[in-house]
Amino acid sequence: MAEEGHRVTVNVYDLSQGLARQLSTSFLGKAIEGIWHTGIVVYGNEYYFGGGIQHSPAGSTPYGVPLRVVELGVTHVPKDVFEMYLQEISPRYTAEAYSLLTHNCNNFSNEVAQFLVGATIPEYILSLPNEVMSSPMGALILPMIQNLETTMRSGGVPQVPQFRPSTAAPSGTASAATAKTSSSTNSSTNPDNSKTEGEQQKSSPNVVAGDPLGNARGKVQDEISKEFAAIMATGTMRASEAAALATRRVMQRYGHTAVSQS
Numbered sequence: 001m002a003e004e005g006h007r008v009t010v011n012v013y014d015l016s017q018g019l020a021r022q023l024s025t026s027f028l029g030k031a032i033e034g035i036w037h038t039g040i041v042v043y044g045n046e047y048y049f050g051g052g053i054q055h056s057p058a059g060s061t062p063y064g065v066p067l068r069v070v071e072l073g074v075t076h077v078p079k080d081v082f083e084m085y086l087q088e089i090s091p092r093y094t095a096e097a098y099s100l101l102t103h104n105c106n107n108f109s110n111e112v113a114q115f116l117v118g119a120t121i122p123e124y125i126l127s128l129p130n131e132v133m134s135s136p137m138g139a140l141i142l143p144m145i146q147n148l149e150t151t152m153r154s155g156g157v158p159q160v161p162q163f164r165p166s167t168a169a170p171s172g173t174a175s176a177a178t179a180k181t182s183s184s185t186n187s188s189t190n191p192d193n194s195k196t197e198g199e200q201q202k203s204s205p206n207v208v209a210g211d212p213l214g215n216a217r218g219k220v221q222d223e224i225s226k227e228f229a230a231i232m233a234t235g236t237m238r239a240s241e242a243a244a245l246a247t248r249r250v251m252q253r254y255g256h257t258a259v260s261q262s
Contacts, residue, residue: 005074006042008116010109011066012125013037023247036125037063038109040072042116043079049108051095053086073117085115101129223250 014020014034039048039061047055056062077085093108106128110121120126227246231237237245 005076006079008072008075008113009041010070010072010113010121011039011041011046011061011063012068012070012122013039013063014067015063032128033124034067036106036128038106038121038125039063040109040112040116041069042075043082047086047112049093049105050098053090053093053108070122072113072119072121075116077116082116086112104129220250223253 013036015037016035018034020032020034037048039046041047041058044058045055046058046061047053048061075082089111097103106121106125110126113119113121224246227249231246
C-alpha cells in the first residue's frame with residue numbers, strides 16, 4: 001500500500017516587519033519587499049535553519065505569523081526517512097556554518113524542498129542577498145549583516161529597528177572629547193590618569209576606535225531619528241510615512257553635500 005501523501009508548504013516571514021518595503025529605496029537605491037526568513041512545514045512541524053537545524057510544531061516558531069504561505073506540493077517520503085535525511089545534512093547546517101549571504105535559512109528550505117517534492121522555493125527569496133549587496137549602499141550595511149548573522153547563529157530572532165529620538169551619540173562623542181581634554185590636562189598633575197584613557201575608550205560604547213564608517217553611519221542614523229521625531233511632532237503623518245520621509249530627507253541632504261564637496 002502506498003505511503004499517504006503529506007502536504008508541503010513554505011512559510012515566508014519578513015524579518016523587517018515592513019520596514020524594508022518602506023525604506024529600501026531610500027537606503028539601497030532599489031525597492032526590496034522584505035528581509036526573508038523561511039521554514040518548511042510538513043508532518044505537522046516547521047523545519048528551519050538558524051542555530052543549526054531546528055523544528056517546532058507548525059505555527060509555534062519564534063517568528064510569529066508568516067507573511068505568506070507558498071504551496072510546494074505533496075511528498076510521499078516517510079517521516080522517519082526525512083528525519084534520517086536531516087541527520088545526514090546536519091553537519092553542513094551548523095550554527096558556525098550560518099552565513100546570511102551564502103548559507104542561510106532560505107538555502108536550507110530550498111534544499112529540503114527539492115528532497116521532499118523536487119521543487120524549489122520562490123526565486124525572489126533566494127536572490128535577495130545578491131540584490132542587496134549589488135545595490136549602491138550594499139557595502140555600507142555589511143556591519144548590520146554581520147550583526148544579524150550573530151543573532152541567527154545563536155538561534156535568536158532579529159529585532160526590528162525602532163525609530164525613536166536619540167541624542168546619545170552626539171552627547172557621547174562630546175563627552176569622549178571632553179574626557180580626553182580633561183585627561184590630557186590632569187595627566188600632568190596625576191600620572192595615574194594617563195594610563196586610564198585607553199581603558200575608558202574600550203569601556204565606552206560610543207567610542208569605536210578605527211571605525212570611521214561606523215561613526216558616519218551612526219551620525220546618519222541619529223539625524224534620521226531627529227528628523228523622524230520632528231515630523232511625528234507635527235501629528236500629520238503615520239509612523240511609517242514619517243520614517244520614510246525622514247530617511248529620504250537625510251539621504252538627500254548627504255547626497256547634496258557630497259556633490260558640493262566634489
